[in-house]
Amino acid sequence: PSAAQIEVMYQLKELLEGVVLEQPISARGKEMRGLPIPAVRGLALPKTPVMSAKTAYQAMMDALYTPNKTPAELERMSSWLNFGSEINTQGFKTKMAHSTVATGIRLLEAAVEHGHVGVVANLMKQGANPTLLTGKFNDIPAGETIFHLAADNIYDTTVMDKMVKQLLTYSDKAAVKALLNHPNADGITPVTNAILFNNPNNVAVLMRYGGKYQSNAELSAYFKKFPEQKKKYDSYMRKHGIASSFKSTKSYD
Numbered sequence: 001p002s003a004a005q006i007e008v009m010y011q012l013k014e015l016l017e018g019v020v021l022e023q024p025i026s027a028r029g030k031e032m033r034g035l036p037i038p039a040v041r042g043l044a045l046p047k048t049p050v051m052s053a054k055t056a057y058q059a060m061m062d063a064l065y066t067p068n069k070t071p072a073e074l075e076r077m078s079s080w081l082n083f084g085s086e087i088n089t090q091g092f093k094t095k096m097a098h099s100t101v102a103t104g105i106r107l108l109e110a111a112v113e114h115g116h117v118g119v120v121a122n123l124m125k126q127g128a129n130p131t132l133l134t135g136k137f138n139d140i141p142a143g144e145t146i147f148h149l150a151a152d153n154i155y156d157t158t159v160m161d162k163m164v165k166q167l168l169t170y171s172d173k174a175a176v177k178a179l180l181n182h183p184n185a186d187g188i189t190p191v192t193n194a195i196l197f198n199n200p201n202n203v204a205v206l207m208r209y210g211g212k213y214q215s216n217a218e219l220s221a222y223f224k225k226f227p228e229q230k231k232k233y234d235s236y237m238r239k240h241g242i243a244s245s246f247k248s249t250k251s252y253d
Contacts (some may be wrong), residue, residue, distance in 0.1 A: 053084030
């Protein structure tokens with residue numbers, strides 16, 4: 001069956017599982033009334049459609065960038081597609097409205113970018129590795145961590161907290177946690193990224209799990225290259241009552 005056919009099968013199964021028999025259909029009479037349809041309740045659908053890992057990857061990537069897909073649909077899709085050895089691959093062509101070619105994004109990165117915690121959980125079950133750094137993709141520079149993507153794109157505090165928690169369930173938790181303070185190619189960490197995007201909620205979440213402010217020495221080269229960003233950074237620090245600009249390396253309480 002195709003991916004679309006499997007999706008319809010799952011939707012039909014969910015629908016029928018909620019159906020109960022209102023009228024007796026056998027001599028057992030009242031004993032049958034109100035029971036779920038047993039044949040549907042025990043129906044075992046195929047775990048994955050008959051498609052290659054590359055095709056599954058392509059279908060999931062396209063779905064993640066399709067505006068009318070709901071989080072529930074995406075989570076369900078990610079639960080039954082099998083991405084095999086392609087789970088951490090980057091560089092597949094996509095059919096996105098704003099781009100014709102993805103030259104360096106992975107499924108996990110796309111799911112984090114869009115704030116789909118359930119999809120991230122399913123991908124990690126299949127072996128998606130959150131410690132890998134990004135390649136160049138659209139406005140995403142190479143060398144970003146998974147937390148840079150979250151800091152840039154998630155604006156719901158609850159979702160951000162759940163996302164960080166989920167990413168920290170990876171088998172090598174220490175390696176993932178180290179990324180909270182890992183600078184990108186420009187020398188800025190996820191916390192600094194959140195500051196420059198004026199997102200105090202994400203700053204707080206990142207610091208709750210171990211993120212830190214960068215020091216003056218760590219940021220001086222970046223601000224020399226991008227002086228307009230220093231103004232944004234200083235404005236944020238003043239607004240939130242942090243007296244001395246980018247001098248503290250202590251975690252935010």
